Amino acid sequence: MHVYVLNRQRVWRGVVLTGLGLMLLAWGYWFDHTLRRTVPASAMQPVYQGSAEQKEVALTVNVFWGEEYLPRMLAILKEENAPATFFIGGQWAEQFPRMVQEIAGQGNEIGNHGYSHPHPDQLSVAGNLNDIRRAEEILAKINGSRPQLYAPPYGEHGPAVLEASRDAGCRTILWSVDTIDWQKPSPEVISQRVLGKVHNGAIILMHPTAPTVEALPGLIKELKKQGYHLVTISTMLKHMEGEKQDR
Template sequence: MKKTWIHLFVFVIILAMTAETIQNPYTSMYLTSLKEEAIMVSGDSSLHNDIVEAKAKLDIKPINAVVDRVWKGIPGYNGVEVEVKASLEQMEGKKFDEEMLVKKEIEPEIQLEDLKPSPVYKGNPNKPMVALMINVAWGEEYLPDMLKHLKKGNVHATFFLDGSWAKKNPDLVRMINEEGHEIGNHAYSHPDLKQMNNASIHKELEDTNKVIEAAIDKKPTVFAPPSGSYAYNSVEVAHRLGMQTVLWSVDTVDWKKPSPHVITTRVLQKVHAGALVLMHPTEPTEQSLEAMIRGIKERGYHLGTVSQVLDSKRISMIP
């Protein structure tokens, strides 16, 4: 109560000041801030206190991206800050309502792109989102049904396309894109990049980008090394071409053609926040997809593209 009277007293003094004093721009700015605070506190100190208390409870600091010794690149995650003044204005004349708090996201000081180029195996562990990454160099006969399951589950995945496959199947490339899925680069001829020099790696990646761009007028921003085989020079080459190198943290091992139940169980036992789930267009994968999507959602995870998982935006900010 004492603080309220002090602010009111300051406010009265402000109003009594001469025009000459207020004409000073620095004085004017200071007086404006005092005036706003006096009005805010005198207007409804109880509501103001409730908002300040909620801010102390709900503010979350952003998390910087890091290069981990084991997991390599781990993206950052935005924080949240309650804006007191805007929240007070939003609730003017009303009782305190946490749903009406005005919040803004605070980006980390260090993002993944600020660090030395590194492969990523998973998203930030504080972000409850999972991406299905589908590597395609064969199995086109199963893709239409996989797309139907994804659409039914309202899920957008990331398809990493082999360049030579994409050249033979431009209609399927366009179909994947038109369904809203992300398309990534999987090199041109499924090579072992560890055995290749920079020039050869560059050609593999650039030729694939050209084929994909010719089909959908978009350049990939993510790259998955064939068979997960890479050396650091391939990460650098991909980076120079504007692509993040991506691996996985959950493997379906579907190329061994296990039963759909085995694939689903394997994924649901290992899925985690930020998981990148590797799969291919196989018959058991197609048959397991619906149950897999349902199980991931039941565990409280959102499903999105690889780029959405790696972005520092919070879930609420992702369309």
């Protein structure tokens, strides 16, 4: 009788533990999917450029350093009435929340540049998703909205990166014109790199550097002179979707 009671206790203990395990799995599944925004499978592919039919370009600025150059950059964008899309790193945003608010408050778009600036192609899907969501939470607390655009550090966009971005409800944004301004070339070289390759729907990659700021006023004026409209990435994507619906 004593052995029977002990065995029955073990059975019930196993049933309870199994039930708790199933409940935790179900909760984890629910929690993950409540955070996941729906993005079509086609949106998993990275975006390099906008529509070839639209005379528009998008300036993008990846920010994980260079805060000393941002006030002047923002002033130039405001003076030229030229909105840009700023992809902000989470760790940087934690240090400079007011600057993030200033960027957004001026009418620029805020995107996600991950939290810690890792090499995304060296991470798993879960690792990338965690890095994206950590930055997302910080930016949401600062601005009150979650970015739906993600620019992966170093432009790395292997399968695990794209899947994580999709699962986070983001579009992965790359570029078609690279200033390579992180190497600190002269302002003239930056301008030549852009104007020599600019095209309809170009996404132009920049960073907050001294030569970039120096080149920016003349670069924007020349783009406008050539008939280009400067828009945010979201505006560019809306125009692309509108064209698809019209076909």
